[in-house]
Amino acid sequence: MAVREQPPAATDPVHGPVIDVDVHEMLASVTELAPYLKEPWRSRITMPDGWPGLPGFPYSYPQIGGLARADAVLADGRPAGSSYDRTREQVLDAYPIERAILTGLFHPTDLPVQPEFAVALASAYNDWLIENWLRRDERFLGSIAVAAQCPDDAAREIDRIGGHPQVVQVMLPATSRDVLGRTFYAPLYDAAVRNGLAVGFHQTNESHTAVGLPPYYIEWHTTIPQVWQSQLVGLVFNGMFDRFPDLRVAMIEGGWTWLPSLLWRLDLNYRSLRREVPWVKRMPSEYVRENVAFASQPMEYPDDPRDLYRMFEMVGTDRFLMFSTDYPHWDFDSPERALPATFPPEVRRKILYDNAADFYGLRP
Amino acid sequence: MSERHLVCRVGDLLPGDFRVISAGSREVLVVCTGEAKFDAVANTCPHQGARLSDGRVERVWRAGDGRRHEGDDRFAVVCPWHNFEFDLATGCPPYGPPESCRPRVRRHQVDVEGGDVVVYG
Numbered sequence: 261m262a263v264r265e266q267p268p269a270a271t272d273p274v275h276g277p278v279i280d281v282d283v284h285e286m287l288a289s290v291t292e293l294a295p296y297l298k299e300p301w302r303s304r305i306t307m308p309d310g311w312p313g314l315p316g317f318p319y320s321y322p323q324i325g326g327l328a329r330a331d332a333v334l335a336d337g338r339p340a341g342s343s344y345d346r347t348r349e350q351v352l353d354a355y356p357i358e359r360a361i362l363t364g365l366f367h368p369t370d371l372p373v374q375p376e377f378a379v380a381l382a383s384a385y386n387d388w389l390i391e392n393w394l395r396r397d398e399r400f401l402g403s404i405a406v407a408a409q410c411p412d413d414a415a416r417e418i419d420r421i422g423g424h425p426q427v428v429q430v431m432l433p434a435t436s437r438d439v440l441g442r443t444f445y446a447p448l449y450d451a452a453v454r455n456g457l458a459v460g461f462h463q464t465n466e467s468h469t470a471v472g473l474p475p476y477y478i479e480w481h482t483t484i485p486q487v488w489q490s491q492l493v494g495l496v497f498n499g500m501f502d503r504f505p506d507l508r509v510a511m512i513e514g515g516w517t518w519l520p521s522l523l524w525r526l527d528l529n530y531r532s533l534r535r536e537v538p539w540v541k542r543m544p545s546e547y548v549r550e551n552v553a554f555a556s557q558p559m560e561y562p563d564d565p566r567d568l569y570r571m572f573e574m575v576g577t578d579r580f581l582m583f584s585t586d587y588p589h590w591d592f593d594s595p596e597r598a599l600p601a602t603f604p605p606e607v608r609r610k611i612l613y614d615n616a617a618d619f620y621g622l623r624p
Numbered sequence: 625m626s627e628r629h630l631v632c633r634v635g636d637l638l639p640g641d642f643r644v645i646s647a648g649s650r651e652v653l654v655v656c657t658g659e660a661k662f663d664a665v666a667n668t669c670p671h672q673g674a675r676l677s678d679g680r681v682e683r684v685w686r687a688g689d690g691r692r693h694e695g696d697d698r699f700a701v702v703c704p705w706h707n708f709e710f711d712l713a714t715g716c717p718p719y720g721p722p723e724s725c726r727p728r729v730r731r732h733q734v735d736v737e738g739g740d741v742v743v744y745g
Contacts, residue, residue, distance in 0.1 A: 546724075
Protein backbone atom coordinates (compact mmCIF):
# COMPACT_ATOMS: atom_id res chain seq x y z
CA MET A 261 0.00 0.00 0.00
CA ALA A 262 1.37 3.40 -0.90
CA VAL A 263 2.02 5.53 2.12
CA ARG A 264 1.76 9.26 1.74
CA GLU A 265 4.53 11.11 3.54
CA GLN A 266 3.47 13.50 6.25
CA PRO A 267 4.63 17.06 5.64
CA PRO A 268 7.76 18.15 7.48
CA ALA A 269 7.38 19.08 11.11
CA ALA A 270 5.84 22.49 11.39
CA THR A 271 7.46 23.08 14.73
CA ASP A 272 10.63 22.16 16.52
CA PRO A 273 10.50 18.93 18.43
CA VAL A 274 8.88 19.34 21.79
CA HIS A 275 11.23 20.85 24.29
CA GLY A 276 10.21 20.34 27.86
CA PRO A 277 7.21 18.69 29.41
CA VAL A 278 3.70 18.68 28.00
CA ILE A 279 0.30 18.75 29.68
CA ASP A 280 -2.40 17.16 27.57
CA VAL A 281 -5.83 18.41 28.68
CA ASP A 282 -8.03 16.03 26.70
CA VAL A 283 -7.46 12.28 26.89
CA HIS A 284 -10.47 9.99 26.84
CA GLU A 285 -10.65 7.02 29.12
CA MET A 286 -13.43 4.78 27.93
CA LEU A 287 -15.60 2.11 29.46
CA ALA A 288 -15.30 -1.15 27.56
CA SER A 289 -18.96 -1.63 28.44
CA VAL A 290 -21.40 0.01 30.82
CA THR A 291 -21.46 -3.28 32.71
CA GLU A 292 -18.01 -2.31 34.02
CA LEU A 293 -19.90 0.03 36.31
CA ALA A 294 -21.84 -2.80 37.96
CA PRO A 295 -19.36 -3.35 40.83
CA TYR A 296 -19.65 0.33 41.69
CA LEU A 297 -23.45 0.43 41.74
CA LYS A 298 -25.80 -0.58 44.50
CA GLU A 299 -29.26 -1.91 43.98
CA PRO A 300 -31.70 -1.06 42.58
CA TRP A 301 -29.37 0.34 39.95
CA ARG A 302 -26.91 -2.51 39.56
CA SER A 303 -29.37 -4.95 38.09
CA ARG A 304 -30.68 -2.26 35.74
CA ILE A 305 -27.44 -2.51 33.79
CA THR A 306 -26.58 -6.17 34.28
CA MET A 307 -29.88 -7.78 33.35
CA PRO A 308 -30.12 -9.17 29.81
CA ASP A 309 -31.87 -6.69 27.57
CA GLY A 310 -31.42 -4.09 30.28
CA TRP A 311 -30.33 -0.48 30.05
CA PRO A 312 -28.88 0.29 26.62
CA GLY A 313 -26.63 3.10 27.83
CA LEU A 314 -26.64 6.87 27.50
CA PRO A 315 -28.19 8.29 24.34
CA GLY A 316 -26.25 7.07 21.34
CA PHE A 317 -24.71 8.91 18.43
CA PRO A 318 -26.83 8.56 15.29
CA TYR A 319 -24.14 9.07 12.67
CA SER A 320 -22.19 6.22 11.14
CA TYR A 321 -18.56 7.24 11.08
CA PRO A 322 -17.00 7.78 7.67
CA GLN A 323 -13.50 7.73 9.20
CA ILE A 324 -11.41 4.63 8.61
CA GLY A 325 -11.10 3.93 12.32
CA GLY A 326 -14.57 5.07 13.27
CA LEU A 327 -14.43 7.50 16.17
CA ALA A 328 -10.87 6.41 16.89
CA ARG A 329 -7.48 7.09 15.46
CA ALA A 330 -7.07 4.02 13.24
CA ASP A 331 -3.94 2.87 15.06
CA ALA A 332 -5.69 3.18 18.42
CA VAL A 333 -8.39 0.67 17.52
CA LEU A 334 -8.10 -2.39 19.75
CA ALA A 335 -7.97 -5.77 18.08
CA ASP A 336 -10.18 -7.41 20.68
CA GLY A 337 -13.15 -5.23 19.84
CA ARG A 338 -13.12 -3.09 22.96
CA PRO A 339 -13.51 0.63 22.31
CA ALA A 340 -10.38 2.64 21.68
CA GLY A 341 -9.39 4.39 24.86
CA SER A 342 -10.47 1.52 27.09
CA SER A 343 -6.96 0.11 27.40
CA TYR A 344 -4.61 1.74 29.87
CA ASP A 345 -1.62 -0.01 28.29
CA ARG A 346 -2.40 1.35 24.83
CA THR A 347 -3.03 4.84 26.15
CA ARG A 348 0.27 4.77 27.99
CA GLU A 349 2.08 3.54 24.88
CA GLN A 350 0.48 5.98 22.42
CA VAL A 351 0.28 9.11 24.56
CA LEU A 352 2.01 9.10 27.92
CA ASP A 353 5.20 7.36 26.78
CA ALA A 354 5.14 8.56 23.17
CA TYR A 355 5.65 12.19 24.16
CA PRO A 356 7.01 13.95 27.23
CA ILE A 357 3.56 14.07 28.78
CA GLU A 358 3.93 15.10 32.38
CA ARG A 359 0.20 15.16 33.01
CA ALA A 360 -2.78 13.97 31.02
CA ILE A 361 -6.23 15.15 32.03
CA LEU A 362 -8.79 12.42 31.55
CA THR A 363 -12.06 13.81 30.32
CA GLY A 364 -14.07 10.62 29.83
CA LEU A 365 -16.97 10.57 27.47
CA PHE A 366 -19.65 9.54 29.92
CA HIS A 367 -22.13 12.25 30.76
CA PRO A 368 -25.09 11.23 32.95
CA THR A 369 -26.34 14.78 32.36
CA ASP A 370 -27.40 13.50 28.96
CA LEU A 371 -29.88 11.03 30.43
CA PRO A 372 -33.27 12.64 29.84
CA VAL A 373 -35.11 10.28 32.21
CA GLN A 374 -34.76 8.68 35.64
CA PRO A 375 -32.67 11.37 37.34
CA GLU A 376 -31.86 9.20 40.41
CA PHE A 377 -30.37 6.59 38.10
CA ALA A 378 -28.26 9.31 36.43
CA VAL A 379 -26.97 10.39 39.85
CA ALA A 380 -26.02 6.80 40.70
CA LEU A 381 -24.28 6.34 37.35
CA ALA A 382 -22.15 9.42 37.95
CA SER A 383 -20.95 8.14 41.33
CA ALA A 384 -20.24 4.71 39.92
CA TYR A 385 -18.29 6.18 37.03
CA ASN A 386 -16.16 8.26 39.35
CA ASP A 387 -15.30 5.27 41.52
CA TRP A 388 -14.47 3.27 38.39
CA LEU A 389 -12.28 6.13 37.13
CA ILE A 390 -10.29 6.32 40.35
CA GLU A 391 -9.76 2.59 40.65
CA ASN A 392 -9.01 1.77 37.02
CA TRP A 393 -7.21 4.86 35.78
CA LEU A 394 -6.10 7.36 38.39
CA ARG A 395 -4.60 4.70 40.66
CA ARG A 396 -2.69 3.15 37.77
CA ASP A 397 -0.65 6.13 36.74
CA GLU A 398 0.14 9.29 38.62
CA ARG A 399 0.42 11.18 35.33
CA PHE A 400 -3.34 10.94 34.99
CA LEU A 401 -5.60 13.62 36.38
CA GLY A 402 -9.32 13.04 36.50
CA SER A 403 -12.58 14.77 35.69
CA ILE A 404 -15.68 14.04 37.76
CA ALA A 405 -18.88 12.89 36.07
CA VAL A 406 -22.06 14.45 37.44
CA ALA A 407 -25.77 14.51 36.71
CA ALA A 408 -26.27 18.23 36.31
CA GLN A 409 -30.06 17.82 36.07
CA CYS A 410 -29.86 17.19 39.84
CA PRO A 411 -27.61 20.08 40.88
CA ASP A 412 -27.70 19.36 44.61
CA ASP A 413 -26.77 15.74 44.04
CA ALA A 414 -24.05 16.87 41.66
CA ALA A 415 -22.68 19.13 44.38
CA ARG A 416 -22.72 16.25 46.87
CA GLU A 417 -20.82 14.09 44.40
CA ILE A 418 -18.27 16.84 43.84
CA ASP A 419 -17.82 17.13 47.59
CA ARG A 420 -17.46 13.35 47.88
CA ILE A 421 -14.75 13.01 45.22
CA GLY A 422 -13.34 16.50 44.84
CA GLY A 423 -10.68 16.10 47.48
CA HIS A 424 -8.94 13.28 45.61
CA PRO A 425 -5.46 14.56 44.81
CA GLN A 426 -5.71 13.59 41.14
CA VAL A 427 -9.14 15.09 40.53
CA VAL A 428 -8.96 18.52 38.91
CA GLN A 429 -12.22 19.07 37.07
CA VAL A 430 -15.97 18.55 36.89
CA MET A 431 -17.11 17.48 33.45
CA LEU A 432 -20.24 18.82 31.80
CA PRO A 433 -21.58 18.15 28.33
CA ALA A 434 -21.59 20.97 25.82
CA THR A 435 -25.22 20.13 25.39
CA SER A 436 -27.71 21.80 23.12
CA ARG A 437 -30.61 20.88 25.39
CA ASP A 438 -30.20 23.56 28.03
CA VAL A 439 -28.10 26.52 29.10
CA LEU A 440 -25.97 25.12 31.89
CA GLY A 441 -25.24 28.63 33.11
CA ARG A 442 -28.78 28.97 34.45
CA THR A 443 -29.07 29.80 38.14
CA PHE A 444 -30.67 26.38 38.58
CA TYR A 445 -27.24 24.79 38.13
CA ALA A 446 -25.42 27.11 40.57
CA PRO A 447 -24.96 24.48 43.30
CA LEU A 448 -22.65 22.42 41.15
CA TYR A 449 -20.47 25.41 40.22
CA ASP A 450 -20.42 26.39 43.86
CA ALA A 451 -19.18 22.90 44.75
CA ALA A 452 -16.54 22.99 42.02
CA VAL A 453 -15.18 26.30 43.31
CA ARG A 454 -15.39 25.08 46.91
CA ASN A 455 -13.29 22.07 46.00
CA GLY A 456 -10.81 24.00 43.86
CA LEU A 457 -11.90 22.25 40.67
CA ALA A 458 -12.35 23.59 37.16
CA VAL A 459 -15.52 22.89 35.19
CA GLY A 460 -14.94 21.44 31.72
CA PHE A 461 -17.32 21.38 28.78
CA HIS A 462 -16.92 18.73 26.09
CA GLN A 463 -19.23 17.65 23.30
CA THR A 464 -21.40 14.58 23.67
CA ASN A 465 -23.96 12.70 21.70
CA GLU A 466 -26.44 15.35 22.82
CA SER A 467 -24.49 18.20 21.24
CA HIS A 468 -26.58 19.29 18.32
CA THR A 469 -25.99 22.17 15.96
CA ALA A 470 -28.18 25.21 15.35
CA VAL A 471 -30.12 23.13 12.85
CA GLY A 472 -30.22 20.05 15.04
CA LEU A 473 -28.61 17.02 13.48
CA PRO A 474 -27.71 17.89 9.88
CA PRO A 475 -27.67 15.08 7.31
CA TYR A 476 -23.95 14.41 7.31
CA TYR A 477 -21.31 13.93 9.98
CA ILE A 478 -19.04 16.40 8.20
CA GLU A 479 -21.70 19.07 8.65
CA TRP A 480 -22.10 18.23 12.32
CA HIS A 481 -18.36 18.20 12.93
CA THR A 482 -17.86 21.53 11.17
CA THR A 483 -20.60 23.45 12.94
CA ILE A 484 -20.50 21.89 16.41
CA PRO A 485 -18.54 24.77 18.02
CA GLN A 486 -21.93 26.46 18.26
CA VAL A 487 -22.68 24.53 21.43
CA TRP A 488 -19.57 25.76 23.29
CA GLN A 489 -20.31 29.28 22.16
CA SER A 490 -23.86 29.01 23.48
CA GLN A 491 -22.73 27.56 26.80
CA LEU A 492 -20.03 30.19 27.21
CA VAL A 493 -22.44 33.02 26.46
CA GLY A 494 -24.90 31.45 28.89
CA LEU A 495 -22.37 31.32 31.71
CA VAL A 496 -21.50 34.98 31.21
CA PHE A 497 -24.97 36.47 30.87
CA ASN A 498 -26.61 34.31 33.50
CA GLY A 499 -24.02 35.75 35.85
CA MET A 500 -22.18 32.59 36.87
CA PHE A 501 -18.83 34.39 36.90
CA ASP A 502 -20.28 37.23 38.95
CA ARG A 503 -21.69 34.74 41.42
CA PHE A 504 -18.45 32.74 41.57
CA PRO A 505 -15.50 34.99 40.70
CA ASP A 506 -13.07 32.09 41.19
CA LEU A 507 -14.92 29.81 38.78
CA ARG A 508 -12.58 28.35 36.15
CA VAL A 509 -14.11 26.93 32.98
CA ALA A 510 -12.37 24.83 30.33
CA MET A 511 -13.85 24.61 26.86
CA ILE A 512 -12.55 21.34 25.48
CA GLU A 513 -12.57 20.32 21.81
CA GLY A 514 -14.76 23.15 20.70
CA GLY A 515 -12.11 25.09 18.82
CA TRP A 516 -10.91 28.56 19.69
CA THR A 517 -10.41 30.56 16.49
CA TRP A 518 -13.98 31.84 16.80
CA LEU A 519 -13.09 33.58 20.06
CA PRO A 520 -12.10 37.02 18.70
CA SER A 521 -15.41 37.33 16.91
CA LEU A 522 -17.39 36.07 19.88
CA LEU A 523 -15.60 38.41 22.31
CA TRP A 524 -16.33 41.37 20.08
CA ARG A 525 -19.93 40.34 19.76
CA LEU A 526 -20.31 39.73 23.49
CA ASP A 527 -18.96 43.17 24.32
CA LEU A 528 -20.94 44.94 21.62
CA ASN A 529 -24.15 43.36 22.82
CA TYR A 530 -23.27 44.10 26.43
CA ARG A 531 -22.92 47.77 25.54
CA SER A 532 -26.38 47.67 24.02
CA LEU A 533 -28.31 45.19 26.13
CA ARG A 534 -26.70 45.23 29.58
CA ARG A 535 -29.93 46.64 30.96
CA GLU A 536 -31.49 43.19 30.60
CA VAL A 537 -28.82 41.50 32.74
CA PRO A 538 -27.63 44.10 35.26
CA TRP A 539 -26.14 41.35 37.47
CA VAL A 540 -23.33 41.12 34.92
CA LYS A 541 -20.95 43.73 36.24
CA ARG A 542 -18.04 43.70 33.80
CA MET A 543 -17.40 43.54 30.10
CA PRO A 544 -18.03 39.93 29.03
CA SER A 545 -14.64 39.59 27.39
CA GLU A 546 -13.00 40.25 30.76
CA TYR A 547 -14.61 37.17 32.30
CA VAL A 548 -13.63 35.03 29.35
CA ARG A 549 -10.02 36.16 29.37
CA GLU A 550 -9.68 35.75 33.13
CA ASN A 551 -11.79 32.69 33.91
CA VAL A 552 -11.94 30.53 30.79
CA ALA A 553 -9.33 28.43 29.02
CA PHE A 554 -9.60 26.52 25.77
CA ALA A 555 -8.20 23.19 24.63
CA SER A 556 -6.21 23.46 21.41
CA GLN A 557 -7.45 20.44 19.53
CA PRO A 558 -8.76 20.30 16.81
CA MET A 559 -6.14 22.78 15.67
CA GLU A 560 -7.29 24.45 12.49
CA TYR A 561 -5.08 24.42 9.44
CA PRO A 562 -5.23 27.63 7.40
CA ASP A 563 -3.37 27.99 4.12
CA ASP A 564 -1.24 30.69 5.68
CA PRO A 565 -0.15 29.60 9.17
CA ARG A 566 0.51 33.21 10.04
CA ASP A 567 -3.26 33.66 10.10
CA LEU A 568 -3.57 31.16 12.93
CA TYR A 569 -1.16 33.12 15.09
CA ARG A 570 -2.93 36.35 14.21
CA MET A 571 -6.17 34.83 15.49
CA PHE A 572 -4.37 33.77 18.65
CA GLU A 573 -3.09 37.30 19.20
CA MET A 574 -6.54 38.76 18.64
CA VAL A 575 -7.89 36.95 21.68
CA GLY A 576 -5.98 39.44 23.78
CA THR A 577 -4.19 37.08 26.15
CA ASP A 578 -1.63 34.34 25.58
CA ARG A 579 -2.83 32.36 28.59
CA PHE A 580 -6.12 31.02 27.24
CA LEU A 581 -4.93 28.09 25.11
CA MET A 582 -3.97 24.66 26.48
CA PHE A 583 -2.60 21.85 24.37
CA SER A 584 -4.71 18.72 23.92
CA THR A 585 -4.42 15.56 21.84
CA ASP A 586 -7.99 14.22 22.12
CA TYR A 587 -6.50 10.73 22.23
CA PRO A 588 -7.72 8.21 21.09
CA HIS A 589 -9.97 9.98 18.65
CA TRP A 590 -9.45 10.22 14.93
CA ASP A 591 -8.58 13.93 14.88
CA PHE A 592 -5.72 13.52 17.37
CA ASP A 593 -3.26 16.42 17.48
CA SER A 594 0.43 15.71 17.99
CA PRO A 595 2.26 17.95 20.46
CA GLU A 596 5.17 17.95 18.01
CA ARG A 597 3.23 19.02 14.94
CA ALA A 598 -0.02 20.72 15.79
CA LEU A 599 1.32 24.20 16.47
CA PRO A 600 2.78 25.88 13.40
CA ALA A 601 6.17 27.54 13.52
CA THR A 602 4.48 30.92 13.38
CA PHE A 603 3.88 30.50 17.12
CA PRO A 604 7.01 31.81 18.86
CA PRO A 605 8.82 29.29 21.08
CA GLU A 606 7.86 31.02 24.30
CA VAL A 607 4.21 30.98 23.28
CA ARG A 608 4.40 27.31 22.30
CA ARG A 609 5.77 26.54 25.76
CA LYS A 610 2.81 28.32 27.31
CA ILE A 611 0.37 26.36 25.19
CA LEU A 612 2.11 23.03 25.68
CA TYR A 613 2.55 23.37 29.42
CA ASP A 614 2.39 26.64 31.32
CA ASN A 615 -1.19 27.63 30.62
CA ALA A 616 -2.62 24.29 31.73
CA ALA A 617 -0.29 24.21 34.76
CA ASP A 618 -1.60 27.60 35.82
CA PHE A 619 -5.23 26.96 34.96
CA TYR A 620 -5.43 23.61 36.76
CA GLY A 621 -3.07 24.62 39.56
CA LEU A 622 -0.45 21.99 38.73
CA ARG A 623 2.68 23.85 39.67
CA PRO A 624 4.81 21.85 42.09
CA MET B 625 -12.88 80.78 26.07
CA SER B 626 -16.12 78.85 26.42
CA GLU B 627 -19.37 80.67 25.92
CA ARG B 628 -22.20 80.82 28.48
CA HIS B 629 -25.57 79.40 27.37
CA LEU B 630 -28.77 79.76 29.35
CA VAL B 631 -30.72 76.51 29.49
CA CYS B 632 -33.71 77.15 31.75
CA ARG B 633 -34.69 78.04 35.30
CA VAL B 634 -33.80 75.44 37.94
CA GLY B 635 -37.42 74.58 38.67
CA ASP B 636 -38.25 73.96 35.03
CA LEU B 637 -36.82 70.44 35.03
CA LEU B 638 -37.53 67.51 37.35
CA PRO B 639 -35.09 64.61 37.78
CA GLY B 640 -34.99 62.71 34.52
CA ASP B 641 -36.14 65.69 32.44
CA PHE B 642 -33.82 67.14 29.84
CA ARG B 643 -33.37 70.03 27.43
CA VAL B 644 -31.30 70.32 24.28
CA ILE B 645 -29.55 73.61 23.60
CA SER B 646 -27.37 74.80 20.78
CA ALA B 647 -23.85 75.79 21.70
CA GLY B 648 -22.43 77.20 18.53
CA SER B 649 -22.55 74.45 15.92
CA ARG B 650 -23.01 71.74 18.54
CA GLU B 651 -25.98 70.49 20.51
CA VAL B 652 -25.73 69.85 24.23
CA LEU B 653 -28.04 67.59 26.19
CA VAL B 654 -28.74 68.96 29.65
CA VAL B 655 -30.34 66.55 32.11
CA CYS B 656 -31.72 67.12 35.56
CA THR B 657 -30.21 64.31 37.69
CA GLY B 658 -31.45 65.38 41.12
CA GLU B 659 -32.78 68.34 43.03
CA ALA B 660 -31.02 71.39 41.52
CA LYS B 661 -28.51 68.94 40.05
CA PHE B 662 -27.69 68.84 36.36
CA ASP B 663 -25.35 67.11 33.96
CA ALA B 664 -24.60 68.06 30.38
CA VAL B 665 -23.14 66.00 27.56
CA ALA B 666 -22.72 66.34 23.84
CA ASN B 667 -25.95 65.35 22.15
CA THR B 668 -24.10 63.20 19.64
CA CYS B 669 -23.39 59.56 20.37
CA PRO B 670 -19.65 58.86 20.04
CA HIS B 671 -20.43 55.46 18.56
CA GLN B 672 -22.23 56.26 15.31
CA GLY B 673 -23.44 59.78 15.69
CA ALA B 674 -27.11 59.46 16.65
CA ARG B 675 -28.81 62.30 18.57
CA LEU B 676 -28.89 61.12 22.16
CA SER B 677 -31.98 63.22 22.87
CA ASP B 678 -33.89 60.89 20.53
CA GLY B 679 -33.17 58.09 23.01
CA ARG B 680 -34.17 57.90 26.64
CA VAL B 681 -32.93 59.27 29.95
CA GLU B 682 -33.45 56.77 32.75
CA ARG B 683 -31.98 55.60 36.03
CA VAL B 684 -29.20 53.05 35.54
CA TRP B 685 -30.60 49.57 35.97
CA ARG B 686 -28.84 47.44 38.52
CA ALA B 687 -29.57 44.03 40.01
CA GLY B 688 -31.15 43.93 43.44
CA ASP B 689 -31.69 40.93 45.67
CA GLY B 690 -32.93 37.93 43.79
CA ARG B 691 -31.95 39.63 40.56
CA ARG B 692 -34.84 42.09 40.61
CA HIS B 693 -34.17 45.07 38.43
CA GLU B 694 -33.96 48.25 40.45
CA GLY B 695 -33.05 51.80 39.58
CA ASP B 696 -29.66 53.13 40.61
CA ASP B 697 -28.99 56.66 41.93
CA ARG B 698 -27.27 57.41 38.66
CA PHE B 699 -28.90 58.60 35.49
CA ALA B 700 -27.92 57.41 32.04
CA VAL B 701 -28.90 58.38 28.55
CA VAL B 702 -29.64 55.45 26.26
CA CYS B 703 -28.84 56.06 22.61
CA PRO B 704 -31.69 55.58 20.13
CA TRP B 705 -29.43 53.51 17.92
CA HIS B 706 -27.84 50.38 19.42
CA ASN B 707 -28.96 51.32 22.96
CA PHE B 708 -25.48 52.15 24.23
CA GLU B 709 -25.75 53.64 27.74
CA PHE B 710 -23.82 56.65 29.01
CA ASP B 711 -23.63 57.53 32.67
CA LEU B 712 -24.35 61.25 32.68
CA ALA B 713 -22.04 61.84 35.63
CA THR B 714 -19.01 60.41 33.83
CA GLY B 715 -19.79 60.17 30.14
CA CYS B 716 -18.77 56.53 30.35
CA PRO B 717 -20.74 53.30 30.12
CA PRO B 718 -22.16 52.64 33.60
CA TYR B 719 -20.15 49.44 34.11
CA GLY B 720 -16.56 48.45 34.46
CA PRO B 721 -13.56 50.37 35.74
CA PRO B 722 -12.85 53.91 34.47
CA GLU B 723 -9.96 52.66 32.36
CA SER B 724 -12.40 50.63 30.28
CA CYS B 725 -14.51 53.73 29.49
CA ARG B 726 -15.27 53.25 25.83
CA PRO B 727 -16.91 54.94 24.08
CA ARG B 728 -17.10 58.14 26.11
CA VAL B 729 -19.49 60.96 25.39
CA ARG B 730 -18.09 64.45 25.88
CA ARG B 731 -19.28 66.24 29.04
CA HIS B 732 -19.88 69.96 29.35
CA GLN B 733 -19.67 72.21 32.36
CA VAL B 734 -23.11 72.98 33.71
CA ASP B 735 -23.79 75.34 36.63
CA VAL B 736 -26.69 76.86 38.53
CA GLU B 737 -26.26 80.62 38.70
CA GLY B 738 -28.89 82.71 40.45
CA GLY B 739 -31.57 80.13 39.73
CA ASP B 740 -30.53 79.78 36.10
CA VAL B 741 -29.13 76.57 34.64
CA VAL B 742 -26.24 77.50 32.40
CA VAL B 743 -23.92 75.51 30.20
CA TYR B 744 -20.47 76.52 29.13
CA GLY B 745 -19.23 75.26 25.81
